[in-house]
Amino acid sequence: MPKLAIVYLSTQGSTKMMAEAIAEGAREKHVDVDIDNFYEWDPAEVAKYDAICIGSSTFYYTMLEPIAKFLDKLIEIGIEGKLGAAFGSYGWSGEAPVLIAEKLRKAGVEVIDPVLRIQYVPNEKDLAECIRLGKDMAKKMKKKE
Numbered sequence: 001m002p003k004l005a006i007v008y009l010s011t012q013g014s015t016k017m018m019a020e021a022i023a024e025g026a027r028e029k030h031v032d033v034d035i036d037n038f039y040e041w042d043p044a045e046v047a048k049y050d051a052i053c054i055g056s057s058t059f060y061y062t063m064l065e066p067i068a069k070f071l072d073k074l075i076e077i078g079i080e081g082k083l084g085a086a087f088g089s090y091g092w093s094g095e096a097p098v099l100i101a102e103k104l105r106k107a108g109v110e111v112i113d114p115v116l117r118i119q120y121v122p123n124e125k126d127l128a129e130c131i132r133l134g135k136d137m138a139k140k141m142k143k144k145e
């Protein structure tokens with residue numbers, strides 16, 4: 001089975017809810033998903049996966065600092081040819097997912113457009129969008145196999 005890594009950082013759980021819904025969608029399409037908070041991930045491990053989704057909420061018009069550092073390590077390592085997606089909850093400006101996508105591209109990842117942004121706490125409709133992203137990612141992964 002193709003393997004998907006979902007790495008996120010969330011201060012109050014909104015981006016975490018998105019991450020879990022993306023995982024649910026991908027699992028429905030029979031992809032092997034490992035999902036965890038950023039603190040549990042070693043960037044070198046990501047090299048073992050076929051695709052990676054990275055999420056952060058927006059704070060002070062950018063992504064959370066640990067996620068930026070994590071992505072800089074991925075750029076250093078270079079993870080060419082993998083599929084990727086960026087997501088995150090935001091309040092009013094929502095830059096984080098766009099900036100995550102930029103860094104993923106720098107690391108050599110083929111990023112799904114557009115990024116997925118949800119304002120504040122996701123509702124049922126928002127979570128359905130996250131599930132759909134997980135399914136879309138799974139389909140793309142299977143096509144690449």
Ligand SMILES: Cc1cc2nc3c(=O)[nH]c(=O)nc-3n(C[C@H](O)[C@H](O)[C@H](O)COP(=O)(O)O)c2cc1C
Pocket residue numbers: 009010011012013014015016056057058059060061062089090091092093094095119120121
């Ligand atoms: C101190 C602080 C700064 C924030 N700065 C921004 C910002 O610059 N742009 C924005 O869109 N949202 C901003 N937000 C809103 C958060 O992104 C929003 O509450 C989000 O839902 C948090 O998601 P999380 O629970 O996954 O961390 C800020 C929130 C706080 C508490």
